[in-house]
Amino acid sequence: xxxxxxxxxxxxxxxxxxxxxxxxxxxxxxxxxxxxxxxxxxxxxxxxxxxxxxxxxxxxxxxxxxxxxxxxxxxxxxxxxxxxxxxxxxxxxxxxxxxxxxxxxxxxxxxxxxxxxxxxxxxxxxxxxxxxxxxxxxxxxxxxxxxxxxxxxxxx
Numbered sequence: 001x002x003x004x005x006x007x008x009x010x011x012x013x014x015x016x017x018x019x020x021x022x023x024x025x026x027x028x029x030x031x032x033x034x035x036x037x038x039x040x041x042x043x044x045x046x047x048x049x050x051x052x053x054x055x056x057x058x059x060x061x062x063x064x065x066x067x068x069x070x071x072x073x074x075x076x077x078x079x080x081x082x083x084x085x086x087x088x089x090x091x092x093x094x095x096x097x098x099x100x101x102x103x104x105x106x107x108x109x110x111x112x113x114x115x116x117x118x119x120x121x122x123x124x125x126x127x128x129x130x131x132x133x134x135x136x137x138x139x140x141x142x143x144x145x146x147x148x149x150x151x152x153x154x155x156x
Contacts, residue, residue: 085116
């Protein structure tokens with residue numbers, strides 16, 4: 001991962017050597033480097049809408065809403081309570097905020113506050129599997145990692 005690819009200016013890496021060491025560690029790990037490379041490609045503003053649409057056309061056990069797809073594709077944190085709520089029947093899968101003006105967005109109230117607590121092991125398995133299925137579409141190299149994590153959690 002070069003300074004250009006990571007977004008950290010070379011002048012900063014030169015002035016702050018510990019950041020340069022961190023960057024070298026990342027570039028030495030092909031797994032992390034691949035995740036970072038894909039994440040940078042997907043983050044291009046012109047690509048995200050078409051990637052979300054591509055994700056929504058995939059045959060999955062549970063449908064993933066547009067807002068959740070965006071988080072997954074950009075490798076951002078996904079709140080499982082919100083994802084679980086979006087898996088319910090009747091949830092509007094086209095739940096992205098609509099841009100308004102001057103930095104404001106129009107958001108449906110029920111979408112913005114939708115949460116459904118993950119309370120049981122079966123709830124967690126359903127949500128995790130829905131999330132994992134979506135993640136490996138855009139980050140296929142993570143499949144073994146996520147299956148291993150699932151197995152470890154279920155051992156407890």
